[in-house]
Amino acid sequence: MTLIARIREVQQTLEALGHTVYVPVEVEEFNYHDATTEERADLKRSFDLIRAHWRKIQRSDAILVLNETTKGIERYIGGNSFLEMGFAHILDLPIFLMHPVPAMPYASEMAAMDPIVLDGDLRRIPQAAHAVEVRG
Numbered sequence: 509m510t511l512i513a514r515i516r517e518v519q520q521t522l523e524a525l526g527h528t529v530y531v532p533v534e535v536e537e538f539n540y541h542d543a544t545t546e547e548r549a550d551l552k553r554s555f556d557l558i559r560a561h562w563r564k565i566q567r568s569d570a571i572l573v574l575n576e577t578t579k580g581i582e583r584y585i586g587g588n589s590f591l592e593m594g595f596a597h598i599l600d601l602p603i604f605l606m607h608p609v610p611a612m613p614y615a616s617e618m619a620a621m622d623p624i625v626l627d628g629d630l631r632r633i634p635q636a637a638h639a640v641e642v643r644g
Contacts, residue, residue, distance in 0.1 A: 511574055511576060511578065511644030512532070512534065512644065514574060514576065514644060515531050515532065515574065515642055515643075515644045516531070518572070518574060518630065518642055519531055519642060521630050522572075522630060522633070522640060522642070525630065525631065525633075525635075526635060526638075527633065527635075527637065527638060527639070527640050528638055528639040528640070529639075529640055529641075529642055530564040530567065530568060530639065530640070530641040530642070531641075531642050532557075532561065532642075532643065532644070533555060533557055533560055533561075558588075558591070561588070561592055561595075561641070561643075562592075562595055564641045565592060565595045565596055565599065565601070565641050566599065567639060568596075568601060568639045568640060568641040569601065569602075569636065569637040569638050569639045569640065570596070570601050570602040570603070570604060570633065570637035570639075570640050570641075571592060571593065571596040571601060571602075571603055571604065571640065571641045571642075571643065572604040572605075572606070572626075572633065572640050572641070572642045572643065573585055573589045573592075573593060573603070573604070573605050573606070573623075573643045573644075574606050574642065574643065574644050575589070575605050575606055575607050575610060576606065576607065576644075578644075581610060581612070582610060582611075583605075583607040583608060583609070583610035584610055584612075585605075585609075585610055585612065585618065588643065589643040589644070590614060590617075590618065592641070592643055593618060593621055593623070594621075596621075596641075597621040602624055602637060603621055603622075603623040603624065604623065604624050604625075604626055604632075604633055604637075604640075605623045605624070605625050605626065606625075606626055606627075606628055607625065607626075607627070607628065608625050609623065609625075
């Protein structure tokens with residue numbers, strides 16, 4: 509959720525290009541940045557967020573991972589996004605990355621999913637991918 513403003517911006521662009529866009533659930537009263545690991549886990553349990561995203565991916569034609577510089581890591585892909593890439597891979601859905609796979613311990617697993625790198629150009633997502641789930 510560290511990229512929520514960027515997610516909203518990308519959502520508007522994709523919708524203008526004719527895509528239906530699913531984005532992460534926001535819990536406005538929750539301060540995600542200052543929360544502890546256990547508080548974040550409790551939030552995910554109480555709102556069933558992992559399954560909520562799974563259901564969005566099931567309704568999607570593709571997923572898009574924004575993988576921008578976050579937490580001091582260039583092209584960062586966090587745990588939730590990596591998990592959702594796995595869901596999409598199992599469903600045989602295209603996985604789009606805004607930027608190349610980052611240098612992270614699980615880079616080989618991400619590369620093995622054969623993501624399509626957009627190099628920042630959202631117009632490269634084909635119209636056939638009408639419904640897109642966006643992750644930050």
